[in-house]
Amino acid sequence: MKRKEVREKVSCFHCGDPCESEHVLFQEKDFCCHGCRSVYELLQACDLEDYYDYADNPGIKTLKAPASDRFAYLQDESIQTKLLSFKSENLAKVSLKLPAMHCASCIWLIENFRKLVPGVIESRVNFVKREAAFTYDPQIVSLRRLVEQLAAIGYEPELNLESTSQKKNHRGNFKLITQIGLAGFCFGNIMLLSFPEYLAIGEELTIQYRSFFGYLNFALALPVLIYSASDYLKSAWRAVVRRVINMDVPISMGILAIFLRSTYEIFFEGGGGYMDSLSALVFFLLVGKWFQQKTYDSLSFERDFKSYFPISVQKLDGEIEKSIGIEQIQPGDQFRVRSGELIPVDATLIEGDARIDYSFVSGESDAVKVQGGEALYAGGRQTGASIVLEATKSVDQSYLTGLWNSDGDQKEEHELESFADRVGKIFTYVILFIALSAGAFWMVFDPGLVLNAVSAVLIVACPCALALSFPFAYGNAIRLAGRKGLYLKNAAALGRMAEVSHIVFDKTGTLTRGSDSTVEIAEFELSPLDKAVAAAMASQSGHPLSRMIAKSLNAADQPLPEIVNFNEVKGKGLKAEFAGDRYRLGSADFSGACLAKEHPKNASTVCFSRNGETVAFFSIKKEYRSGLNGLISNLKKFYSVYLLSGDNDSEKERMQEVFGQRNGLLFNQLPHQKREFVAKLRRQGAITAMIGDGLNDAAALKESDLGISVADDVFRFAPASDAILSTDGFHHLPDFFNFSKEVLKTVRLSFALSFLYNGIGLFFAVQGILTPVIAAILMPISSITVVAFVTLRTTILYRNKFAQYSSG
Amino acid sequence: MEALFLLIGISLVVAIVFLISFLWAVKSKQYDDDFTPSVRMLFDSETKSGSNDNTSN
Numbered sequence: 044m045k046r047k048e049v050r051e052k053v054s055c056f057h058c059g060d061p062c063e064s065e066h067v068l069f070q071e072k073d074f075c076c077h078g079c080r081s082v083y084e085l086l087q088a089c090d091l092e093d094y095y096d097y098a099d100n101p102g103i104k105t106l107k108a109p110a111s112d113r114f115a116y117l118q119d120e121s122i123q124t125k126l127l128s129f130k131s132e133n134l135a136k137v138s139l140k141l142p143a144m145h146c147a148s149c150i151w152l153i154e155n156f157r158k159l160v161p162g163v164i165e166s167r168v169n170f171v172k173r174e175a176a177f178t179y180d181p182q183i184v185s186l187r188r189l190v191e192q193l194a195a196i197g198y199e200p201e202l203n204l205e206s207t208s209q210k211k212n213h214r215g216n217f218k219l220i221t222q223i224g225l226a227g228f229c230f231g232n233i234m235l236l237s238f239p240e241y242l243a244i245g246e247e248l249t250i251q252y253r254s255f256f257g258y259l260n261f262a263l264a265l266p267v268l269i270y271s272a273s274d275y276l277k278s279a280w281r282a283v284v285r286r287v288i289n290m291d292v293p294i295s296m297g298i299l300a301i302f303l304r305s306t307y308e309i310f311f312e313g314g315g316g317y318m319d320s321l322s323a324l325v326f327f328l329l330v331g332k333w334f335q336q337k338t339y340d341s342l343s344f345e346r347d348f349k350s351y352f353p354i355s356v357q358k359l360d361g362e363i364e365k366s367i368g369i370e371q372i373q374p375g376d377q378f379r380v381r382s383g384e385l386i387p388v389d390a391t392l393i394e395g396d397a398r399i400d401y402s403f404v405s406g407e408s409d410a411v412k413v414q415g416g417e418a419l420y421a422g423g424r425q426t427g428a429s430i431v432l433e434a435t436k437s438v439d440q441s442y443l444t445g446l447w448n449s450d451g452d453q454k455e456e457h458e459l460e461s462f463a464d465r466v467g468k469i470f471t472y473v474i475l476f477i478a479l480s481a482g483a484f485w486m487v488f489d490p491g492l493v494l495n496a497v498s499a500v501l502i503v504a505c506p507c508a509l510a511l512s513f514p515f516a517y518g519n520a521i522r523l524a525g526r527k528g529l530y531l532k533n534a535a536a537l538g539r540m541a542e543v544s545h546i547v548f549d550k551t552g553t554l555t556r557g558s559d560s561t562v563e564i565a566e567f568e569l570s571p572l573d574k575a576v577a578a579a580m581a582s583q584s585g586h587p588l589s590r591m592i593a594k595s596l597n598a599a600d601q602p603l604p605e606i607v608n609f610n611e612v613k614g615k616g617l618k619a620e621f622a623g624d625r626y627r628l629g630s631a632d633f634s635g636a637c638l639a640k641e642h643p644k645n646a647s648t649v650c651f652s653r654n655g656e657t658v659a660f661f662s663i664k665k666e667y668r669s670g671l672n673g674l675i676s677n678l679k680k681f682y683s684v685y686l687l688s689g690d691n692d693s694e695k696e697r698m699q700e701v702f703g704q705r706n707g708l709l710f711n712q713l714p715h716q717k718r719e720f721v722a723k724l725r726r727q728g729a730i731t732a733m734i735g736d737g738l739n740d741a742a743a744l745k746e747s748d749l750g751i752s753v754a755d756d757v758f759r760f761a762p763a764s765d766a767i768l769s770t771d772g773f774h775h776l777p778d779f780f781n782f783s784k785e786v787l788k789t790v791r792l793s794f795a796l797s798f799l800y801n802g803i804g805l806f807f808a809v810q811g812i813l814t815p816v817i818a819a820i821l822m823p824i825s826s827i828t829v830v831a832f833v834t835l836r837t838t839i840l841y842r843n844k845f846a847q848y849s850s851g
Numbered sequence: 852m853e854a855l856f857l858l859i860g861i862s863l864v865v866a867i868v869f870l871i872s873f874l875w876a877v878k879s880k881q882y883d884d885d886f887t888p889s890v891r892m893l894f895d896s897e898t899k900s901g902s903n904d905n906t907s908n
Contacts, residue, residue, distance in 0.1 A: 093895060147890045154891070169884040220877045228870045232863065255856070259863075 057083050058197075059100025082196050086152070089159045094152045101148030103197030114194070116355035116366035117187040117202075125368070126202075130181070134164070137186060138176045139200035141193070144168065153198065160184055160192045219336065223329045226271040229263040230322035236260055240315035241816055250313055257309035257316060264318040268302055272325045290467035290510060293474060297505020298324065304498040317502060320818045324507050327826050331514035335521075335534050356380070356387060359431065372434050381429040388434045390419050395430030399423035462538060462787065463513050466794060467506070474504040481809040492811040499813040503804030507822055508797035508829040512790055516833035520786040523841040528772020529751075529779050536765035539749045540783035542730050546678060547721060547743070549735030550688035550698070553753050555667055564595070564661055572604070573626075573658050577651050579603040580617045580628050588649055589617065589628075591663050616649070627652045670774050672701055677777040679703065683729070687712045687720055689739050717743035734768070734776075778844045785844075789836045793829050800825035 053062045055075035067074040074080040079102060086094055094101060116122055129136040144153065150168045153175050157163040162184030166177045179189060190200055236256045268276075272295075279295035282288060298321060305316025355366040357379040364379065369387040372378065377393060380386055386399070397413040401423045413419055419432060478500040485492040517534035524531060531537050548554055574596060581593035582603065606619040606626075616629010627633060628651050649661045668674075678684055685707040686698055698708050709720070717735075721743045724731045733740065733747035736754060744750030750764035753773065768776070804821050807813045876882070 097890075097894070147893070150887055150890050151894050154894075168887050170887040170890070171884045216883075217877060220882060221874060224870065224873050224877065228866065228873075232866060236859075252855070259859070 054100060055079050055102075056095070057100065057102035059102070085159070085196065091152065091155055091158055093155075094148050097148040097151050098146040101146050101152075103143050103145075114187050114190050116357075117190055118185065119355065119366040122355055122366065122368060123186055126186070128176075133180050133182050134178065135181045135186070136176065136178050137189075138174055139190070139193070139202075140173060141175055141198045142173050142201055143198045144170060144173055144175075149198070152196070156193075159196070160189060163189065216336075219329065219333055222271040222274075223326065223333060226267050226322055226326040226329055229267045229271075230319070230326045233260050233263050233319045233322050236263075237315055237319045237819070241819065253313050253315070254309075257313065260316060260318040261306060261309050264302065264305070264321055267322045267325050268298070271329060272298055275325075275328070288468040288471050289464040290506070290513075293467055293471045293504070293506050294328070294510055296471070296474070296501055297507070300498050300501035301505070304494075304502065317818050320502070320822050323819075323823060324505065327507065327823075328510055331511045331518075331830075335514035335518035370438050372437060374434050374436055376434045377431060378434065379429055379431055380425050382425055382427065384425055386419055386421055386423045386425065386432065388421050388438050389436045390421075390432035390434045392417055392419055393431045393433050396427045397425060397430045398427040400426050462790070463510075466509070470504075470506055470509070474500065477504070477805060477809070484809075485811065489811075496809055496811040499808035499811065500805060502818065503808045503813060503821070504801055506797070506801075508800060508825040509794060511826050512793035512797065512829045512833050515830045516786055516790045516793065516837055519834050519837045520782065520841075523837065524779060524782065527775050527779075527845055528769035529775070530767045530769070532765045536749060537783055537786065539730065539765070540732070540780065541787040543682065543732045543749055543780065545683045545685065545724050545729040545731045546780075547685045547687055547724070547731060547733045547747070549717075549733075549740045549743075550686060550694075552736040553734055553740075554671060554686075554701075564659055573651070573653060575604050576606060576619070576621050576626055577628060577659070579606045579621075580609065580619050580626065583609055583611075583617075583619075588663055592628075592649060592661055595661075624653050625655075667701070668770070668773050674774060674776060675701055676703060678780070681780070683707070685709070685720070685724075687717045687743070689713070689717075714739045714742050718746045721746045775845065782840060782844050785840045786837055789833050789840070792836070793833045796832060797825055797829050800828075 053066065053073045054060065055062055056072040057074055057079035060075045062073050062075040067077060067080045069080045069083065072083070074083065082102060086092060117126075124130070127135050127137050141149075141153065144150065150170055153168050154166055156166040156175075156177070160179075162180045162182075164178045164180060166175055168175045177189060179186075190202070193200055236259055239253075239256065275291050275298065276295050278289065279291040282292055301317050301321040301324070305318050305321065308314035308316045355368055356372065357364045358367045358372070359377040359379060372388055378390075392413050392415050394415065397419065399411050399413055399419060401411060401420070411423075418435070421438070478497045481500055482493050482497040485496050513534065517537050521531045521534065521537055524537075531540075578593055578596035581589040581596065583589075583606075604621055606621045609617070609619040611617050612629070612633065615633040616627060619626050628649060630650070633650075649663065650657055651659045651661070675684060679702075684702060684704075686702060686709065688694075688698075688708075688710045689712055695708065695710065699705055702708060709716075712720070717740060721731055721733055725746070725748065730749075731747045732749040732751060733743045734751045734753065735744055736752055740752070744752060744764045749766065751766045751768050752764040753768050753770060755770050768779075772779075800821065804813070804817075804825075807817055
């Protein structure tokens, strides 16, 4: 929301926002609103002023005070049991997601939370996950009070249905780090014990020492094989059983070949074996895996409808209202939905004035008025006063949930075979062929060398460098893309991005800037009082235009006059009276002659009149993201682009102009139609990227090969997808696509490089003269050069692609 | 030369002690959050000394 004038450049001591309409001076400090001042006062009273020392203006602007019973459901025993990780009579533990944390001061304040709320014993922040674990005494402070107090200082916890489902499993990461640690430990020790072999003093050592070192090496290599390498072996085994070949098959062949040959040498020939190469290989592979995996802990790519739904509803049992978990709702139950809450299940309206905003589900932003007895669908947001509904379905069977679950594991089937696996397949066949040929050759000329040559081929051909180039190229590229605002879920997502041929856009929130529209006020004789009345009227309506006007007039931050006889005429506007004057806010013919000087293109005009006389008019312009035309035409050079909008076709012309095409621009699309459209493209063999936001695109995002969800705040809401694109990075979209292609090319080049090393290794191997020293030199060198090559090339590519924009 | 057996044995034991302490550190979630502790250690201790303003910026 742009404000035209800024009176003076004073920023709020608490939150750093410019102090404008409601400049508050308190103890010689400037505050932008009473909310910020009261937080400051509260912190000061609790001796927590240090908060302001660790970062400049660390505070979070607190919005309008939430309804007092907003967190009432937290008193419910069954909901508490789901949220708490531990509870006894005077000790309880809970872990809450606090997405508002953003700086060192936040950490300090949350960790000193016990000073603010008596009864809190300890609080510990995990900033990376934006989480805090609280230990408190339920005798002194309730969970509800704790959460309310957090919300009061601006750190409202993210509480939704998802937080009550099972906690995510963090064992995966623990296992990987343990595997790396163990492999690293064994690698180091085996290398030390192998030194005599490297220096060729092995021959001079007595047999006693040689076999001692050999047995030790064997003992150290066992855990590497059994524990650290287990994932590769299992994956390869599964692939073989399913009669497919992936990258893990040649890796496992190499690992097993090294292990068996070395064991044989150690026990039967008194030699040293290649255990060092084995543990080094496993160690490097695991490090690569870790590098690739360690991406964005704090982002959630798996959000489903649960993360949008409230935890509980107020169930009406006769006269008594009771909070129950939403999964407990049965068809026939009556429950209350308050203003601003989401309807959790399909239901019929029993009582109250329902104005439902289905923008979450359909993308259509106008609120729908529903009559008593009519059906309401899950996902709608009530914008009017509180209503009473009767459930017709349970949560699991509602339309929205059904949409989500309908395609189940279809995606698994037509998952693209990754480039690595394709290479792995060819590679495996070639290596087997060479090994067998070498074996056959020596069978004829020197049968004693057969085993030696065959195992050496398998060892040297182990695609270590090949397997490393992927994780390092992709891991590095994902990290670099993250710096510019594209957060990819995993390497597979980046791989698919490089192969995309069709791109489908959503309109609202993706190409337009969601709620961020410019509101321009043309004043005729708008007094401050009139302005306040307009703000009061607009804030009582749930209509999107009203909301934008209310926001532009800062309705939330100021006391508003008590207007009477408020009435909303659907499709026309708002009527109200104040101090004997009749006010109207709405379309031109509704609010009286509205003499707009000129009707701006692509803008909605709202007139404001007092006693039939126009006093102001607001023109509201949906703002498209900057550089949209260039962006689309840029993408059109390489991709087929489409537009799917849940909105009506009022902006059709504008969109045709932007896209430079008439076909492939569809309006009035419902979520399942969007999904169908994407599915149809995919059936035609197109690799499709869907770029959208909000729940209405969720099904299409899930259906597409690459779902990118656009979000203003990546730590907050974003539907399940393969990537989250911050709105700051939106203008880089063509660069991201281009970058992904270049990364794939880098990987291809690195493959060529590693084949070169394999060729050299094979040269020794087929002759049966591969010594441990050559293996110990060749393998790390090939790995290191390949890793260095891909890391450097992706970084240079990133610099070239994004550097010229670095200013903005 | 027999000392070699002993020395290698000792060095392995020492190395295993470090391996175990590493595993313990992983298990006690010290690698879960690599940012917060770096900030936490800079916080002043309990009592606020009024004149001490060096911490800002």
